[in-house]
Amino acid sequence: MKLLLVFLLALTLSACANNTLKDIGYSDDEIKVIESLSDDSINIIEKEPYDSELMDLINDPTFDEAKLDEYLALDGLDADDRLMIVNKGYYSDTYDATTLALMKTSYYIHDRLDRYLAYIDSVGETDLRSVVEHVNCDRDHEVYTDTMVSDTSKGDLMIANKYYTIEDYVPEDLVHIDSYYGLDAYLDRDTYEAYTAMADQMMSEGIDVWITSAYRSYDSQVNIYNRYLATDPQEVVDTYSARPGFSDHQTGRVVDLIEPGGDLGSFEYTDAKAWLDEHAYEYGFILRYPEDKEDITGYMYESWHYRYVGKEVAKYIHDTGITFDEYYAYFIGS
Ligand SMILES: [Zn+2]
Structure with a gap:
């Protein structure tokens, strides 16, 4: 008898739940889907008006029942938007x-x-x-104001630009460049090894290339920058030369390239440049200041300036066409 009462009570309760969902406007098929959720979730749904997107939400493989409140609060948006906002943690009251x-x-x-x-x-x-x-790329901020200190422990992926300074950073493992490859200067070891492998391949294909600038210390950048200031106003100098502590060259992971006998300005038109457009990323190098991205990088186009970031990141940047600045903001900095 007792058992029968309990059974009847349970039956009544479940009939109530059905009735409530039915009253709200859900069909029998929809109620079946809703009842696959936990009792807590069903209680939450019962307190809300009919939600025409609810089936699309629940049936989506990315639906997270623990966040049911947030999905329901975004009524008025379609299921895809609600899933995107909630699943990515973008939830807020208004949109x-x-x-x-x-x-x-x-x-x-x-x-x-x-x-x-x-x-x-x-x-x-x-x-x-x-x-x-x-x-x-922080272009909503004034250059060289409220600058941030770059995390040099990121190694090949450290950033130096007009918003991030590497201060007086010196690469730990600098290697002297053999005169076969370039001028009397230094590079970070991994960069140097990647570069020589690339240059060897180029030269084996009959393409000459030469490093005309590589690692620059903080002090040498002071001299360069001051020399430019003697002839141009600072806002002009800032478009083509980094301030000390903000130079990509100070990372030790940069080469400026020319064709032997040529200069930076003519590098654009060389076989070496055409080869690098196609293959530099295979060796971990990217064109750091591309054409048509002046307003993003804050630097004029430099066909000669190649930055080592490792093969994986170089391929990503090559394939997507984003700048290293944006890669850093999206994947490393945030
Ligand atoms: Zn350069």
Whole structure:
């Protein structure tokens, strides 16, 4: 008898649950799906109005039942947007169309949302990929103000640009460049080994190439920068020369290349440059300041300046066409 009462009670309770979901407007098939969730989840759903996207949410392989509250709170958005926002941890109370579109933009960094929105306001830029790219590369900030100290423990992936300083960093394992490959200067060992392998291949194909600048110490950059200041105003010098502590060359992972007998300006038109366009990444090198990215890197196009970042990252940058600055912001810095 007791058992029967318990059974009847259970039956009544389950009938109630069905009724509640039914009252809200869910069909029998939908109720079956909802009832596959935990009792807590069912209770939450019962407190909300009918949600036409709920089946799409629950049936999606990325649906995370623990975050049911957040999915439900985003009613008014379609299931895909709600899954993207909640699963990536972008949840907040309100969403406007621009924010939502930014979140779907390649290389969106959630921590920088306010900066993206401020950049749109101040510049009036409507191409959201361009907004994300500029802000990722800190181009919404004044150069050389509020600069950050670069994490040199990142080794080949350390960054030096107009927003990150490597201060007085000196590479630990500097190797003297053999006169067969370039001028009397030094490079970080891994960079040097990668470079000589690449240069050997080029020369075996009859393509001459020569290192005309490599590692530059903090002090030598002081001299270079001051020399330029004697002829050009600082805002002009800043477009073609780094301030001391901010130079890519100081990482020890950079070569400036020429064809023997040629100069930096003519390197663009050499067989060596054409070869590097195709193969540099295979040896871990990238063109650090590409054409058409002046506004992103903050530097004029330098066809001669190659930075070692390792094969994997070089291939990624080669394949996607993003700058190292943006790679750093997206994959290393955040
Ligand atoms: Zn250079």
